[in-house]
Amino acid sequence: MNWVCKPYLDKFVIVFIDDILRYSKDEKEHEEHLMAILELLKEKELYAKFSKREIWIPKVQFLGHVIDSQGIHVDPAKIKSVKDWASPKSPTKIRQILGLAGYYRRFIEVFSKISKPMTKLTQKKVKNEWGDKQEAAFQLLKQKLCVHQFWLYLKEAKILSYISMLRTKGWELC
Template sequence: MVRPSVSPWGAPVLLVKKKDGGARLCVDNRQLNKLTIKNKYPLLRIDDLMDQLRGASVFSKIDLRSGYHQIRVKESDIPKTAFRTRYGHYEYVVMPFSVTNAPAVFMNYMNKIFRSFLDRFVVVFIDDILVYSRSLEDHHEHLRLVLEVLRERQLYAKLSKCKFWLSEVKFLGHVISAEGIAVDPAKVEVVSQWERPRTATEIRSFVGLAGYY
C-alpha cells in the first residue's frame, strides 16, 4: 500500500480514531489538492438512484474493503502522494482517500465495470454496491453476475459489512423494501436532536444534512 519515498513532496499526517476502536492514518493533502485539476466526473443524485429501486423486493449490499486502496496509482504520480512521519518518508502506490479526485476516479471505474448492469439491477455509489431484484430467482442470477465481475477485477469486499438476501435494506440514508423507500429513522433522529447552530460552519453542516433529504 505504501513504500519508502525520496520524493520532494511530503504531506503531514494525523491519526483519527475509528468507530471500531482502531485508528486511521489521515494524510493532509490540502496543498496537493490546491494544485490538482479537478476531475468533473459527476456523482449521481441520490433521488435518481432511488428511482431505480421501485418494485424491487430482494436486496444485497456489498461494501468494498478500503475501496480506494484497491486502485493503483500511476507510477509517475506516486511521488506526489508522499507523506512524512516520525518513522520516515513514505508514498502511496494505491489511491489515497485524501486526494481530491479520489471519489470521481473511483466512481468512474465502478460505473465502467458495472455499466451493463446499471439501471437494471445494480446501484453503485462510490464503494457501496446495491444489488436489487424483483424475485428470489432473479436475485440469485444478479448476485452471481456482480460477484463474478468483482472476482475478475480482483476487487475485495469487507464481509462483515456485506448483507445478502434482504427484504429490507438501509442504503445511503434510506430504508428500501418492496413497500417503498423511506428516510432512515436514525437519520431523522439525528436531525431532530441537532443542537441549535451557532456558527457559520455549524449552519452549513446542518443545511447540508437537511438538504440531503
Template sequence: KKCNFIQREVTFLGHIVSAEGIKTDPAKVAAVQDFPTPQSIKDVQRFLGLAVWYHRFIPNFSAKAAPLHALKQKKASWIWTEQCQRALEIIKRDLTQTPVLTPPDFNKTFKVQTDASEIGLGALLTQEIEGEEHVVSYASRLLRGADKAYSVSEKECLAVVWAVEKWRHYLEGQPFEVVTDHASLTWVFQHSKPNSWLIRWTIRLQGFQFTVKYRKGICNVVADVLSRNQEHPGSSELLAVVKATKSTACPTNLPVDLDQITIEQQNDLEIQELCKKASSQTSQDLSRVHYLLENG
C-alpha cells in the same frame, strides 16, 4: 462485516432501501428534528446541510427553505424572523411524513406532473402500480433572474421543459405523459409567431415522445403545492375542464411548419442570391457573403 446478504431492507447513507423503495432513516432524521433554533449564519448553514440531504423526500423544499437561504446572502442582516422559524418547523415536520420513493419500472408509463407559480416551479414523477399512483421523485426550484418576468403561460412552459430535462434519464426513448393545469405545450406548438426562447424550448423537447394531459388546478394539487409556499387564488387562465391532447414531440410539431420554412426560403430574394453564389462554380468572391458550400 461490510456485506449483508438476503436482507429485506438495508440502511445505507441515511436511507433505508427495501423492495418497496427508498425512505429516510429515522435515526438520521432525528438529528434534523432535534436541531435547535439557529443563533447564527453558521447554524443555518449546518441545518440546511442536514436538511438538503433529504430534500428529494420533501415536496416544495426549495420554496419552503427560501427564508433560510435568504439569510445566507452576502448583504443580508442576521434577523431571525417568524418566516424563518416557520420554515424551520415546516421542514422538520415534513421529515416526519416523508413518503417511500418507488423504484422506477421502465415497463410502465411515467407521468410528469408540473405547475408554476410566481414563486417557483414544482414537479413530481409518478407511475401507476396496481391502480395506485406512486411517487418516483419530487423536484422543485425557485424562479430566479429573468424567470420571474415571464408570463403565466411562459412559466408553465418553463416548468415542463425543466422537469422533462431533469428526468431525462428516466424519460428519454419511451412515451410518457405530461400533466399540467395550463395549456402550455399546445400554446408552444401552435404559436404563430414564436420568439427566440420559445423556439429554443420547442427544440429542447423534440427528443421526447409524450402525451399532454390537462388537469384542472384543483385536481393538480401535489404539483401545485410544489411550486408555491402557500395557496394562492387560481388564475383565470386555468382550464375549467379536463381534456387530453396528444403531442408526439417530433420535428413536425415545430411552431412553424418545415414545409412552410422551405417555401418561404425559396421565395426570399436574399436567400436565393446567397444560394446561387454558394453553389456557383464561377463565383469570384464567396467570402463577401460569409457562406461557403462544402460537400460533407
C-alpha cells in the same frame, strides 16, 4: 467500481465508491443477479469480503437512507435529533441545518420554496434577522424531515443485496 458494474447500473445495481447495492423482484431473479455480479467481479479480479457482505435481506441502510421493497426512506437514525433542534440564529447554524435538510431534499416536496426564507439569511449583505417567516420555514422543514414520508421507489424491488467490495487482488484484508 462504476466502470466495473456499468453493464448493470440502474438495471439492478447501485454503486457508491466500493459499495454495491443489488436489488431484485424475486428470489430467482436475485440469484441470477448475484451470479452475474460475482462473475463480473471475478473477471475483473475483484473479491468480496464475506464478513462485509449481506445477501437475501429485505431492508438495507445505504448512504443515510433505508431501502426496502416499499422504496427509499429517510434513515430515522440520521434525523432522530431533528425534532429537538433549536431555531438557528447565525448564518453558520442555518447553513448546517440547510445542509442536512438538503441531503434529504428529495423527500421534501418544494424544498427550495420552503427553505428560501432561511437561505436568504445565509447570503452576504443581508441583515441576519430571524423572523416569523424563517421560524415557520424552519418548523416546516423539521416536520417534513420527521414524518419519514417517502416517494422514491425501486421498481418492484423485493429483495436487496448489499456487498461491500475490497480490491484486494486475492488478499483477504483484516
